[in-house]
Amino acid sequence: MGKTIEKVATDRGHKVVATIDNSAFSTSQLNDADVAIEFTQPDVAHLNIAKCFDADIPVVVGTTAWYDHYDALAARALAENKTLFTATNFSIGVNILFHINEKLSSLMNNFPAYDVQMTETHHLQKLDHPSGTAVTLAEGIISNLDRKKKYIGLLEGETVKNTPFNLQIESKRSEGVPGYHAIAYESEIDEITLSHNAKSRLGFAQGAVVAAEWVAHKKGVFKMNDLLNF
Numbered sequence: 001m002g003k004t005i006e007k008v009a010t011d012r013g014h015k016v017v018a019t020i021d022n023s024a025f026s027t028s029q030l031n032d033a034d035v036a037i038e039f040t041q042p043d044v045a046h047l048n049i050a051k052c053f054d055a056d057i058p059v060v061v062g063t064t065a066w067y068d069h070y071d072a073l074a075a076r077a078l079a080e081n082k083t084l085f086t087a088t089n090f091s092i093g094v095n096i097l098f099h100i101n102e103k104l105s106s107l108m109n110n111f112p113a114y115d116v117q118m119t120e121t122h123h124l125q126k127l128d129h130p131s132g133t134a135v136t137l138a139e140g141i142i143s144n145l146d147r148k149k150k151y152i153g154l155l156e157g158e159t160v161k162n163t164p165f166n167l168q169i170e171s172k173r174s175e176g177v178p179g180y181h182a183i184a185y186e187s188e189i190d191e192i193t194l195s196h197n198a199k200s201r202l203g204f205a206q207g208a209v210v211a212a213e214w215v216a217h218k219k220g221v222f223k224m225n226d227l228l229n230f
Contacts, residue, residue, distance in 0.1 A: 064132025090207030
């Protein structure tokens with residue numbers, strides 16, 4: 001992702017002043033930056049965000065599975081007039097999917113014959129599961145579909161005893177897959193499927209750079225809904 005983001009930023013006329021791949025970096029390495037884009041690992045993302053706050057640099061975060069620290073960091077950003085922009089997925093297409101997913105799940109309250117489940121597929125280097133995108137989709141369903149109360153993440157081939165109140169997410173890992181997500185509503189007579197298939201990482205990188213352009217001179221806590229005005 002870092003290389004793709006660097007290419008997109010350069011193509012859009014920006015100068016990359018630092019490329020950092022070590023969590024022990026010094027805040028002085030950010031001195032010439034207007035904004036930082038953080039795509040690293042879940043165990044160090046919150047530390048990197050804090051260092052960006054220390055340097056008073058707006059930070060755009062694409063790492064997922066660090067959200068146990070989100071509330072504290074968002075509160076710090078607001079209290080100290082810092083800038084935090086987060087997204088579980090920066091693809092414009094995926095964020096359109098998030099929006100449609102919520103509308104569809106609300107509509108499906110009227111059609112109890114349909115059960116819903118999800119699948120997500122990513123490259124072999126994807127460490128967390130379910131993906132952050134899948135979790136966001138699941139949360140959108142649970143918030144709007146009354147008959148679903150929680151999600152359960154399963155790796156391909158795993159099984160658990162299911163109940164009508166659970167939303168199952170099956171995670172698959174396959175070489176070279178940037179990201180595929182599908183939500184399927186199935187009854188005894190038919191199936192409705194809502195899906196997004198990323199053809200490359202370009203959409204994620206482009207969205208992150210657009211977010212950086214948008215947030216560079218703002219203060220506060222933001223998400224993709226703010227950028228896209230949904």
